Amino acid sequence: MSKSTGCCQGFLHYAFDYETPKTLIIPSIRVGFVFRFTQFLLLLYVVGYVCVVQKAYQDRESVISTVTTKVKGFAFTNISNMQPRFWDVVDYNIPPQGDDSFFVMTNMVMTPGQTQSRCPELPTPSTTCVDDCDCVEGYNDPRGNGIRTGLCENYSSTVKTCEVLSWCPLEIDTNLPKRALLAEAENFTVLIKNSITYPKFNFHKRNILSHINSTYLKTCEFNRQTHPNCPIFRLKHIVSEAGEDFQDMAVKGGVLGILIDWSCDLDWWARKCYPKYTFRRLDNKHPVNNVAPGYNFRFAKYYRTAEGEEVRTLIKAYGIRFDVIVFGTAGKFGIVPTIVNLGAALSFLSLVPMLADWFILTCMKKRDLYSRQKSTYLVEESEAESASLSTTYGTQ
């Protein structure tokens, strides 16, 4: 090596002299086996668990979806306190647009002929009265049905209640039919069209798979075993798959989730990326720890009499709201997650020699021999030159 070390050459030496660790080779099958076996276990984890099971080498993205639904079916009701009536989709399906949430009315309390007028309140402890003094004019009871006029009127021949300004006659929703009015709704069917996108991977797919033809679609009906890819569902079947009884649920209503899982591996199985349907009741049916159980809402049809007065038919609709919930993540090979997972595995591989060293220096019979030849204690300058090797042994 030259002794005229200019600045530039010094830098060259600094940058390009290659420094490699000196090693001691221990020709012991036992040690070598421990070392290789640990490496093998780690490789197994990387290949087996990280790559095959978890697919950690993939970039991931959540699904984006649109849903259209179309309910079909009709029913006929003939009960005592109502005229015989025919019900079609337009009557029981609200809202009619058919997006990812649709409602099928199964039971109802109808109050026809309501007008803006005055009538006595429904009798409850806070509304019954003896004379007008009990009814404060203008009082707005949050649990009542209107604004009090200040009068006490006969609700029936035996009970007097405060008169209110409201839509009269008032709705009496306590005599809800015990058996659902539209019990036949269990045989209605719904066609669900779902189109999904994974924008990052430029992947589009529909739940009507490409190998299905129109003729099949006109006659098929979803069944997990026999027709798992048919997009037409019988309501009774959906509800029973969710572990509920349709007729039970129909009386007070409920919310039922139609979950469509689009989790896919777009590397190998893009063509096998099929939707998986599951069904689950989403509301709480137990009356304990609950408020307003079931599912219902009120709507009205407004009319105008020949005299121009506004009249409405109030309907408290009980029924099943079906929520189509689309979820899933797609994975596709990505360089960054691959590098990150390989890097992490490599880090652990670099632990293996430490483990093997520990094994050598504590568990092997010849550990002192190994230790002496592997490690050298620092030798102070004075004694260094001549004694470097021997002192190493002496100090231990």
Added chain:
Amino acid sequence: MSKSTGCCQGFLHYAFDYETPKTLIIPSIRVGFVFRFTQFLLLLYVVGYVCVVQKAYQDRESVISTVTTKVKGFAFTNISNMQPRFWDVVDYNIPPQGDDSFFVMTNMVMTPGQTQSRCPELPTPSTTCVDDCDCVEGYNDPRGNGIRTGLCENYSSTVKTCEVLSWCPLEIDTNLPKRALLAEAENFTVLIKNSITYPKFNFHKRNILSHINSTYLKTCEFNRQTHPNCPIFRLKHIVSEAGEDFQDMAVKGGVLGILIDWSCDLDWWARKCYPKYTFRRLDNKHPVNNVAPGYNFRFAKYYRTAEGEEVRTLIKAYGIRFDVIVFGTAGKFGIVPTIVNLGAALSFLSLVPMLADWFILTCMKKRDLYSRQKSTYLVEESEAESASLSTTYGTQ
């Protein structure tokens, strides 16, 4: 070591001879302390920041949710240009189904008695005319209200405007009440039922927590301090938590977000996985840099006269749209993220010896001694055998 190295044994040697780096032990407390302290700092980062603060050892998943809402309350209006009127949920809550977005009408411009007919346009610079020549028949002004018939008619005793074919009489939405018509809406309440799922972790929960009973639910009202888990919200309270004034907002309407955060740690605190409610106005209330401020839409009630003519009552409804936005991610221990984060930390740990070496070789007094005993320059073959150790010192 045998000298008859067959191919197989050669491979065995190659595969199972264990090669371990020779090391120099420097018994210096100062160096050792720097080394251990840096290791300790890194461990602190891994345990403290990565594990405790960021929970990077967890798999994550986004929430899937369904919402049902139910508004309660009624109001009574008695203003000059309208008959006294009672309003209940069916009148002001549109759409009635009660899903994750509900609208409470607070103000309105009502135009009753519209029919398909002809009437003079509302006077604007582009619609006023002197005679029929100013009005092109069939012209369809995008900012007008109908198709021109070609006639110029008296709008009032002083102004003549082009006649249009439209729903007449035309709506005049400039005289919007300054004080919201349904100012009482601030006392309406809404019950929000929210049911969530983390499908990957098979975790389901509702915002009506299991320790809450029905009696409490019938009387409680959400309050961040006293009733943080009550699912019933007074509209005024929601709006004021969002930093807005209900009466201000009610005049022109707006969009208010009810944000429910379900971020949870499912490893330790699955039972403490509670929803966190926040409220935020989502539209822009400032008239600068805005178009069509507030929130309104038009709808109509269609009637039919005894003669069969179609008549409609047009309502331009102003009000507050409440959007229930459910978000959050759950985390649960996952092997892959754990390995990845530990691996990254290990990588940094493997940097520590490099740092310590640099410290030894540049900052310590005895750096020349250390350097001489740590590193050996390569010796050319000729001088090798005998002089290997001594030359190392000489070349430096």
Added chain:
Amino acid sequence: MSKSTGCCQGFLHYAFDYETPKTLIIPSIRVGFVFRFTQFLLLLYVVGYVCVVQKAYQDRESVISTVTTKVKGFAFTNISNMQPRFWDVVDYNIPPQGDDSFFVMTNMVMTPGQTQSRCPELPTPSTTCVDDCDCVEGYNDPRGNGIRTGLCENYSSTVKTCEVLSWCPLEIDTNLPKRALLAEAENFTVLIKNSITYPKFNFHKRNILSHINSTYLKTCEFNRQTHPNCPIFRLKHIVSEAGEDFQDMAVKGGVLGILIDWSCDLDWWARKCYPKYTFRRLDNKHPVNNVAPGYNFRFAKYYRTAEGEEVRTLIKAYGIRFDVIVFGTAGKFGIVPTIVNLGAALSFLSLVPMLADWFILTCMKKRDLYSRQKSTYLVEESEAESASLSTTYGTQ
């Protein structure tokens, strides 16, 4: 080094003796260059690909958004089998609320004057009959239109069909206009207001950007080249950007996605976080492999005659449903992903010396020299002291 090693001092030695690998310095430019070049390539990957291209140092979060939409425009129809009629937003836009999914009716089959009564079925092979025996009373044909009364009636002078109990007269939806009724709908415009949030980063933004003023908003119209940030869209323009023809699509309806991409880098370009609009048809227009192509739904307007009988006008509405789909992920510097990615890169850097060693020991001319000075075979105790260095050479 002291020989009175107490327990405590022994521990101190164990913990604070610094053990550093002994190294061999090889002053070869060629080896050094291979070493440094590989390091440089890895650094380039880390800086270039991981940081600049993939931004892997960022935490990521999905967007949360609310949308309000408002359609504008009116049309006039004058076709043979209907009275001349003027259509405004209230007539063709269903539902009227203007949330992230809105429907513009473009074609329709109207069946006025339906009442609950009896009428002969539409003639199909399964409904035609010769006499009453062919019609089972109470039979409910899923593909029919009502419940059979058991009578066989004249549908026309030539055909007899079973009489059903239903909303009569029945809808005949086969004569759908070939040219869309509201062809003028292509000139309707829609204002889309979109407000987004990245809750983790506390970032809020609207699609009406802050540098846009109200005057501009009143006149502008979206155009990818000239007005890319105008939130007002002409329906024809949207449909043609999606690669479809509006008039074609208007006849049978369809679903059109307005995709708003809010992917943003919040570290450097938070102010440049703009929405990117794309448009895509979401339903399948090809009649093969499809069922119920297009998009339609039925709704009704209910009336009441002077005698109190319920009458409805049934409308089968065909049209385009526009789904505003907001997606995107924001990234912002995060310590954990940074550390993880740096750690992975460091792991790979630690592979570089292994690569260089392999290069030295197999590709270089002086490989035997290097090998001899780098690695030492373990020497058995008996021969150790004197012969350690020489035997190493001998065994190779």
